[in-house]
Amino acid sequence: MTEPRWTPYAVLVAIALLAALPSMTSSNYVVGIAISGLIFLAAAASLNLVYGYAGQLSFAQLGFWGVGGYCAAIAVVDLGQSFWFGIAFAGVVNLLLSAVIGIVITRTTRHAFVVVTLTFALLAGLIARDWVGVTRGPLGIPGLPPPSLMGFVFDTSARFYYIALAFSLIALAFLYVLKTSRIGLILKAVKQNDPLVESQGIAPGPYKLAAFVIASVITGMAGGIYAFNLKVIDPSFLDFYYMQTFLIIVIIGGAGSFWAVVLAGAAMVVLPEALRFSNELRMVIYGVVLVAVMMFMPRGVSGWLEDRRIAALRKALR
Amino acid sequence: MEVSATYLLQLFMNGLMLGLIYALIAVGLALIFGVLEVINFAHGELLMLGGYAMALTLPLVGLSYWPSLLVAVIATSLVGVVLYEGFLRHIGQKEFERSILTTLGISMILLYGMQYLFTATPMMVDTAYGFDGVEIGSIRITLTRLIAGALSVAAFTGLYCLLKFTQFGRAMRAIAQNREAALMVGIKPRHVARNAVALAAALCGLAGAALVPIQLLHPAMGQAMIFKAFALVVIGGLGNMTGAIVVAIALGMIESWIGGFFSIVWQEGAIFVIMIVAVLLRPDGLFKRGSMRVG
Numbered sequence: 001m002t003e004p005r006w007t008p009y010a011v012l013v014a015i016a017l018l019a020a021l022p023s024m025t026s027s028n029y030v031v032g033i034a035i036s037g038l039i040f041l042a043a044a045a046s047l048n049l050v051y052g053y054a055g056q057l058s059f060a061q062l063g064f065w066g067v068g069g070y071c072a073a074i075a076v077v078d079l080g081q082s083f084w085f086g087i088a089f090a091g092v093v094n095l096l097l098s099a100v101i102g103i104v105i106t107r108t109t110r111h112a113f114v115v116v117t118l119t120f121a122l123l124a125g126l127i128a129r130d131w132v133g134v135t136r137g138p139l140g141i142p143g144l145p146p147p148s149l150m151g152f153v154f155d156t157s158a159r160f161y162y163i164a165l166a167f168s169l170i171a172l173a174f175l176y177v178l179k180t181s182r183i184g185l186i187l188k189a190v191k192q193n194d195p196l197v198e199s200q201g202i203a204p205g206p207y208k209l210a211a212f213v214i215a216s217v218i219t220g221m222a223g224g225i226y227a228f229n230l231k232v233i234d235p236s237f238l239d240f241y242y243m244q245t246f247l248i249i250v251i252i253g254g255a256g257s258f259w260a261v262v263l264a265g266a267a268m269v270v271l272p273e274a275l276r277f278s279n280e281l282r283m284v285i286y287g288v289v290l291v292a293v294m295m296f297m298p299r300g301v302s303g304w305l306e307d308r309r310i311a312a313l314r315k316a317l318r
Numbered sequence: 319m320e321v322s323a324t325y326l327l328q329l330f331m332n333g334l335m336l337g338l339i340y341a342l343i344a345v346g347l348a349l350i351f352g353v354l355e356v357i358n359f360a361h362g363e364l365l366m367l368g369g370y371a372m373a374l375t376l377p378l379v380g381l382s383y384w385p386s387l388l389v390a391v392i393a394t395s396l397v398g399v400v401l402y403e404g405f406l407r408h409i410g411q412k413e414f415e416r417s418i419l420t421t422l423g424i425s426m427i428l429l430y431g432m433q434y435l436f437t438a439t440p441m442m443v444d445t446a447y448g449f450d451g452v453e454i455g456s457i458r459i460t461l462t463r464l465i466a467g468a469l470s471v472a473a474f475t476g477l478y479c480l481l482k483f484t485q486f487g488r489a490m491r492a493i494a495q496n497r498e499a500a501l502m503v504g505i506k507p508r509h510v511a512r513n514a515v516a517l518a519a520a521l522c523g524l525a526g527a528a529l530v531p532i533q534l535l536h537p538a539m540g541q542a543m544i545f546k547a548f549a550l551v552v553i554g555g556l557g558n559m560t561g562a563i564v565v566a567i568a569l570g571m572i573e574s575w576i577g578g579f580f581s582i583v584w585q586e587g588a589i590f591v592i593m594i595v596a597v598l599l600r601p602d603g604l605f606k607r608g609s610m611r612v613g
Contacts, residue, residue: 057415104598114357114418115552116597122545123590130586240541244426251419280434287426294420295408 007259018165022158031157035229037269038161038168043222043242044249044265045175045258046215052255053184054211055191056110059243060101060117061219063124064094066238068220069227070128073141083147087224094220095213102212106205125238140234147228160229167225171218172262178214179258187211188256241283248286252293254300264301324456329578330571331454335463337570338470342525343547344554344562345477346518352494352557353514355414356406359421362544363428364519368394368526369535370432373443381446383465383531390527391520398519402512411497425541432537440534447531466528473524474563477517481559490514494557549593 018038022031043065050058071093072086081089105116128135135141146155147163154160178184189197190204197204227233245268253264277285297304343365350358371390379385405424409417450461481487489510492500501507526540533539550569554561569589577585 051415057418104594108597109556110414111351111355111357111556112552112597114415115548116593118545119549119590119593123587126586126590130581244422247419247422278434280430283430284427284434287423287430290423290426291405291420294416294423295405298413298416 015169022161028157031161033269033273035157035161035164036226037266038164039222039226039229040245040249040269041262041265042168042171043219044246045172045261046218046222047246048250048253048255048258048261049175049178049187049211050215051250052257052261053179053187053191054208056106056208056212057114058117058212058215059114060098060120060212061215061246062121062238062240062243063117064098064216064219065223065226065242066121066124066128067097068094068223069233069237070135070141071220072224073144073227073233074134076144077141083145083228084149086228087221090220090224091217094216098213098216099209102209102216106208106212121238121240121243125235128238129235135235138235140232140237142232144228144231144233146231164225164229167221171222175218176258183207183210191256244283244286244290248290250300251290252300254302254304257300257302260300260302325578328457329574331457331459333571333574334567335467335570336574337567338467339525339529340543340547340550340570341563341566342470342473342521342528343543344550344566345474345559346521347547347551348554348557348559348562349490349514349518349521351551352559353490354406354417354511355411355557356409356417356421357414357548357551357556358401358515358518359418359544360401360425360428361421361518361522361547362540362542363425363432364394364397364522364540365526365529365543366432366537366540367397367428368523369530369539370436370526371523372527372530373441373535376443376445381444383445383447383462386445387469387524387527391523394523394526395516395520397523398516399512401519402515406511406515407508429537429541436537438537440536443530443535445531460532462528462531466532469524469528473521477521477559480517486513546589549589553593553596 018034021034025031043061047058047061050056050061068090071090072083075081075086075089076083101120105113108116129138131137146153146160148154154163186197186202186204186207189202190207194204223237227237230237249265249268250261252268253261255261293300299307343361346364347358347361350356350361368390371393372386375386375389376382401421401424405420406417409420445462447461447465451458452461452464479487481491489500489505490513492503492505493507493510493514497507500510529539546569547566550565551562554563554565569592572588572592573585576588
């Protein structure tokens with residue numbers, strides 16, 4: 001979908017509002033939701049890169065999210081490093097891991113791709129639960145210290161919020177640049193017509209792999225930050241719930257459209273909190289929304305709007 | 319630890335039972351994939367529904383095993399029909415991701431809906447057979463396990479005969495082999511697909527109902543099994559039912575043997591490691607579908 005001309009202004013206003021958020025409210029609850037929202041958004045936007053642009057439905061993001069969380073926590077608690085090192089460590093581990101996995105699975109059919117990535121995510125969950133020596137099993141690693149930078153300690157929600165905001169903005173900006181670059185265009189072409197891309201002398205393999213690896217690194221770092229937001233990490237960090245949340249953000253917005261996914265992320269994080277449902281009921285509603293979107297507007301809200309726009313244009317021309 | 323022959327035999331029997339249950343689930347997944355090219359993410363929830371149908375019917379019929387089992391199988395096959403007519407029917411052949419996300423949504427509704435209604439607390443379910451057992455040589459097997467195993471074998475035999483000798487089954491195989499050619503000879507893909515989903519759901523319901531007296535019943539029981547079943551189906555070659563059964567039984571054995579000698583991590587992780595290696599070596603699965611060749 002083409003971007004409206006006022007997009008840059010809207011983005012500037014949104015950033016200004018987000019930056020001012022902690023000073024507008026004294027409620028830790030609101031700030032807490034905003035932190036989760038920002039981090040989920042970065043993870044969802046990177047899933048959008050893999051699924052929306054490269055067209056590979058990857059459930060492995062959940063695994064990378066968990067690996068990132070555990071790597072960051074272990075780097076700080078067991079290795080005695082700083083938070084910043086932990087996040088970087090999470091990114092590097094995910095880079096290597098996703099490169100190894102990606103080389104194997106970008107060769108398979110898209111059917112097998114789904115199942116293998118799913119299995120990787122579940123395997124990560126099992127390892128988190130059972131490899132007690134490193135992950136401390138079901139008890140998890142509690143008491144993650146607040147990050148600090150040159151003497152300044154990010155110990156309150158409002159302070160931590162700025163870490164989440166900065167990370168999310170950097171990640172989204174990076175993904176936006178990537179989307180508008182040659183790589184993004186090729187990925188889009190690969191999704192639309194793989195054989196045609198190949199006939200133009202472009203090998204899709206490395207591009208798919210690159211999308212998978214970049215998304216994994218961002219998701220892993222997001223996981224690391226989220227773990228420090230929770231201040232504890234245990235196997236429930238790899239609950240399928242997170243994957244479903246990322247997926248729903250991407251699906252509702254419309255896989256492959258950048259801004260729609262950003263808006264959907266904001267909506268899907270804020271709405272259930274505002275409506276205050278029990279956890280089960282919220283997941284039931286997510287499920288209903290997912291099925292409804294898939295049945296009635298399979299290309300998400302942005303795809304639906306675009307179809308409407310094209311239909312209106314056709315009508316006008318007739 | 320001294321390893322006696324009895325212990326090995328016990329492991330073997332446990333593995334066989336487990337493998338047969340896995341096979342019941344995996345064969346349904348393979349059937350649905352073969353006919354519709356859909357990976358059914360709600361398959362595990364069908365298993366769970368079968369389990370709950372069994373558990374809820376048992377007290378009504380004085381804990382007798384067979385009527386409850388029948389109710390569970392019929393109930394899940396009806397759910398299968400609804401699943402097809404309501405959702406899968408509207409999804410086109412090329413919309414693979416859409417089918418996954420739709421069934422994932424249905425699975426979420428069923429799983430969390432049941433958790434909302436019955437809470438996540440596991441339930442123990444008792445049948446008229448209780449913990450009666452049968453002594454075979456020096457090992458003892460509970461009757462409910464034995465029945466579960468026998469039921470699976472019976473189900474496979476029935477399925478084989480159905481697919482091989484009836485019009486119903488031939489139409490299913492025809493669609494799985496070559497959709498266009500099947501259409502040309504007048505097979506209605508919609509009817510066949512509905513039958514396939516109902517049949518797969520019934521098999522899954524059977525597995526769920528047979529599992530209930532053996533292990534704890536809880537809303538997430540399907541999820542734990544289904545992810546393994548996905549892996550099995552991929553290792554066996556998507557859509558290949560024989561492959562799915564063979565791999566499922568092998569996995570049951572492997573899990574049971576590993577569980578007997580190593581720590582629990584390896585038992586759960588084995589399948590995933592095997593799958594990664596299998597996909598690396600043979601991206602199309604170990605039992606590649608020969609029927610897809612044209613010309």
